Amino acid sequence: MPRLIKMNAILKKNQGFEGVNMMINQNIAGLPSWDQTIAMTLQVISERDLWKRNDLRKVVADQFNLPEKTRNRTYPNNPDVPIVESRIGWTLSDLAIGGLITRPHRGVYQITDLGSQMLSKYGKHLTRNEVYQLPLFQEHQREVEERRSRKATMSQASENTTNDPEDIFNLLAQKTKDYNIEVTTKLRQQIIDSDPVFFEHLVVKLLSKMGYKGPNGSATVTPISNDGGIDGIINQDPLGTSTVYLQAKRYSKDNTVQRPQIQSFYGALQGKGAQRGVFITTSRFSPSAADYARRFSIVLIDGLTLTDLMLEYEVGVQVKHDYKLYEIDDDFFNLD
Structure with missing residues (x-):
């Protein structure tokens, strides 16, 4: 297996990343945000021709030099993957949608010519704002909107949420639909890229x-x-x-x-x-x-x-989470 990239090797590259680990702003939980992982992820990908997904997420996460407790922190309902690695996974998705990286094989990533150009131009200042303006990402967003229009699922949720059970149910249902729309949009492109x-x-x-x-x-x-x-x-x-x-x-x-x-x-x-x-x-x-x-x-x-x-029909996909909403069984308490 190729040797894992160390942070000091990355910092020696003439990409404007000198001292980047000291300059990255972190959120209140001590973790880099999704936006802040963009530049680091693309920089690490550029250091090797091909990367396996799991190896890449781990190496990028290690570059932030987080305290051990923060580095290994997980979501309560998903204890298998550290939060920081999960965020890097979403970053990989955004980079792929924008055309900055490609997947030549299943679970394998590689930087594209566009990715190298963007890295050279922006260096550590590359953020999601630049990625979101790319033509391929804009095309992706248009497809997302078309799917929403077809399903008539544009979110109507108010910012002032209530504790009404029906409101909570509708909000969860809407968020699930929005998430799945993103999944189907990415799934379509992956099929187009297939044999x-x-x-x-x-x-x-x-x-x-x-x-x-x-x-x-x-x-x-x-x-x-x-x-x-x-x-x-x-x-x-x-x-x-x-x-x-x-x-x-x-x-x-x-x-x-x-x-x-x-x-x-x-x-x-x-x-x-x-x-x-x-x-x-x-x-x-x-x-x-x-x-x-x-x-x-x-x-x-x-x-x-x-x-x-x-x-x-769950073809080519798998259930990521299965949430349960409970209600009181009135029949259980009926003594008649």
Whole structure:
């Protein structure tokens, strides 16, 4: 394993980080804020070609020279990960969204040319404000707003919260929705960055999890060399008397699926003598493509709907926390 970077090695670099550990403002809990971890995290990433996520979080956290008690402090409901490392995890997410770092492999990070340029320009003064102004981050925020608009979940919570149980329930529900919107937005980009074949396996697994396969059916990804315009086949019963054909297109967000592509898929369905088809993409569909699909009973799933379904059926994600809200069981106290 490569030798871990020491703080004095970082300080020797001509990046304007001299004495940075003495200059970082910390919050009242003695921990650097998410904003304050931006520059340090990017600097550490620049010191090595590839970083594993857990190694990187630990090394960055160590650079702040926190007292042992503060360094190891955890959240009561998440005792496995120190708070400072959790914050660095969110920093990695922001840097990836902005295009300053990339994930060449699962759980592995690498600085990009843009990241090196931003580090050279701002040094220790790089903050979230600069990251949030980057085009890729702005695009991310527009998608978040579109998802909120689709779900009509714009927060209406008042700053003057009350102790009313219903208000508390609504606030928690809203915060959960907002958090999950961020997750689905990042999930979509991770799918776009994946291999096309992986995407085909993903959509077959998702539709199987949704119940399309049935209890005794089968689900397969067709061979690339002989798919005939069909990427996946789901037989809903053992005899294959009811079959769903899939086409999966892993496109960038700005590559809209047009009507000719739906027409081509319909032609592939006719070649199979099929009546049911599902076209899934990571991007979106043009109005004319959507109109054509409706006329021929082709189900369309765009990138926003895809990732919403992945959360709903827990494909490619896992439950981070499961909070419980209790109420008194009146029947328990009913002596009649």
